[in-house]
Amino acid sequence: MKARVHITLKNGVLDPQGKAIQHALSALGFDGVKDVRQGKYIELDLTETDKNKAMTSVEAMCKKLLSNTVIENYAIDIE
Amino acid sequence: MKTAVIIFPASNCDRDMIIALEKITGHKPHIIWHQNTNIPEVDLIALPGGFSFGDYLRCGAMAARSPVTKKVIEHADRGGKVIGICNGFQILTETGLLPGALMRNESLKFICKDVNLRVENNDTPFTNAYKKDQIITIPIAHHDGNYFADEDTLAALEEEGRVAFRYVDDKGQPTKDANPNGSRNNIAGIISRRKNILGMMPHPERLIEDAQGGTDGLGFFKSIINAIN
Numbered sequence: 001m002k003a004r005v006h007i008t009l010k011n012g013v014l015d016p017q018g019k020a021i022q023h024a025l026s027a028l029g030f031d032g033v034k035d036v037r038q039g040k041y042i043e044l045d046l047t048e049t050d051k052n053k054a055m056t057s058v059e060a061m062c063k064k065l066l067s068n069t070v071i072e073n074y075a076i077d078i079e
Numbered sequence: 080m081k082t083a084v085i086i087f088p089a090s091n092c093d094r095d096m097i098i099a100l101e102k103i104t105g106h107k108p109h110i111i112w113h114q115n116t117n118i119p120e121v122d123l124i125a126l127p128g129g130f131s132f133g134d135y136l137r138c139g140a141m142a143a144r145s146p147v148t149k150k151v152i153e154h155a156d157r158g159g160k161v162i163g164i165c166n167g168f169q170i171l172t173e174t175g176l177l178p179g180a181l182m183r184n185e186s187l188k189f190i191c192k193d194v195n196l197r198v199e200n201n202d203t204p205f206t207n208a209y210k211k212d213q214i215i216t217i218p219i220a221h222h223d224g225n226y227f228a229d230e231d232t233l234a235a236l237e238e239e240g241r242v243a244f245r246y247v248d249d250k251g252q253p254t255k256d257a258n259p260n261g262s263r264n265n266i267a268g269i270i271s272r273r274k275n276i277l278g279m280m281p282h283p284e285r286l287i288e289d290a291q292g293g294t295d296g297l298g299f300f301k302s303i304i305n306a307i308n
Binding site: 013064 | 225
């Protein structure tokens with residue numbers, strides 16, 4: 001079973017890389033981009049077959065390593 | 080004073096730290112490779128600068144979960160002294176031993192230059208050889224030194240006198256221009272609530288003898304000796 005984890009910066013945490021991307025997009029003529037927030041995407045291939053157990057396990061991974069909850073949020077998709 | 084320096088893959092300021100500790104304490108520090116979880120009993124553990132584990136995932140994230148780091152946390156929990164310089168500071172925040180996080184510099188650039196620091200609190204084991212509000216010049220060399228903590232944490236750090244060093248201009252003012260990396264409240268270094276752990280982005284170990292261009296970093300190490308002896 002696959003878990004897909006999206007890690008994003010929390011609201012209120014400045015994202016200078018996102019700002020730089022926004023400026024670059026604007027310089028390329030892509031107008032109308034109000035804001036850019038950059039994050040990470042992590043794909044996990046799990047041996048677990050029970051969806052609930054997989055969710056619990058990946059949540060623990062996010063808290064312990066994959067995200068830094070001081071500055072980041074995480075969202076998990078399992079299928 | 081007995082000391083230990085932990086070396087992770089891609090630490091690169093360990094030699095400077097070892098030389099500084101040997102010169103100042105008169106004893107060679109124990110040099111601990113990260114796979115060795117036997118840290119002898121020491122007064123001080125130093126986490127040096129560098130790019131441990133290639134800065135994979137987040138700076139310091141891998142080193143913070145390394146088995147040797149568990150021993151560092153145990154040492155800190157017993158009240159033992161720990162310093163983390165640059166990547167060492169990033170590792171300490173990733174372990175939770177120090178609050179906040181070090182984010183990408185606001186300019187997105189790697190910055191390598193001398194900066195002015197103001198000694199905010201000289202009643203700590205790491206700053207007692209300096210005068211309060213003394214301005215010292217210490218080099219920085221980092222890509223991710225932008226200190227972030229939420230408002231409540233910042234307020235607590237300020238109230239409890241846990242900001243050790245702040246980036247300031249030549250007049251000693253913490254201006255926006257004097258802030259090299261976007262750190263909140265111009266914070267360059269902080270200490271733990273029990274005052275036994277310090278993390279800072281600048282490198283005092285790089286300024287301990289005249290041949291290095293100055294000795295402003297000496298006071299940092301002398302402070303630790305004062306505190307331990």
